[in-house]
Amino acid sequence: MLIMRNYIFCAIILTVTLSTVLADEHWHYPTPGSNGVIDEAEHWGGKCDTGKRQSPVDLTYEASVKGAYAPFSFRNYVNPIRKAKITNTGHSIQINNNDNNVLIVGGGLPGTYVLDQLHFHWGSEHTIQAIRYGLELHIVHHDTRFANIQEASNIHNGIAVLGILFHVSAHPNPDLEIILNSAEPIKGNVSGQAPLVEKVSPYRLLPNDTTTYFRYDGSLTTPGCGEAVIWTVFTHSLPISLDQVERFKTIKTEDGHELLVNFRSLQPLNARALVYVTPGEDPVDNSAIKSSAISFTILMIVSAIFQHFLL
């Protein structure tokens, strides 16, 4: 009887362990209907379903408060990524970085963060005022206090992701062209790797203006959805052509289907603060200063008139 119970117990443990391992590899994005609309939510389990500080979110000016931080410093971002290879992960295409000197500091980040990898979502994951962009690049970093991203992935502020949005434009993006051309051989080969056909430096994938952005505390947008991410989503977007958006959609998943979209559904903001960071003075503060200056001038004139009459 006891042996039997132990056996069942072991079988349960084994099943749970296996399904946890499998959940990490075999999750998928819902496929849009023939009308292009996704009418099914993801069911990824764990923190993805129960978390209260999940990503992505709709970034709105109405829900945000004003912030001002020191400028970002992008260290060695101008260097081309060394020995760069592009991988089809089955959920995106990704370029890993092996150089520990590619770092970001400043921008209100609580530490120094080293670049791990870059990957893309077609349709953007974050929306601004409910507007979805053609593409969102995630530049993923972890706090240098941790040995690797796995160690950082369940620690508050362990990971810093920069989100860069691309708007559909008449002009193809030359850097995305290099990435798409490089991905051509591994489009249908999940876990396949290919070298970049030309050099790409992360700096070229940043918007010209990195002083205006949304900041909030959130999660990874893929399983296990660890709530470790300090998010920066720049409001200035880069161009991508319609043809380039369609080329991203030809990348294939593990089961051989085209990965038409790979963005997670919007998550509730709940009790979190959403910060809108802009440089310089707030126009509201400016007008407050101006109107108080005007009131002061009027007060001086009125008191001067009074004094005149009193004397």
Ligand SMILES: *[C@@H]1O[C@H](CO)[C@@H](O)[C@H](O)[C@H]1NC(C)=O
């Ligand atoms: C897929 O990629 C791997 C690693 O890059 C390579 O060894 C393999 O031959 C590729 N398979 C096909 C079918 O191209």
Ligand SMILES: *[C@@H]1O[C@H](CO)[C@@H](O)[C@H](O)[C@H]1NC(C)=O
């Ligand atoms: C960014 O700056 C470069 C160089 O000054 C310029 O050629 C490019 O058009 C700018 N891009 C945008 C989107 O403003």
Ligand SMILES: [Zn+2]
């Ligand atoms: Zn991502």
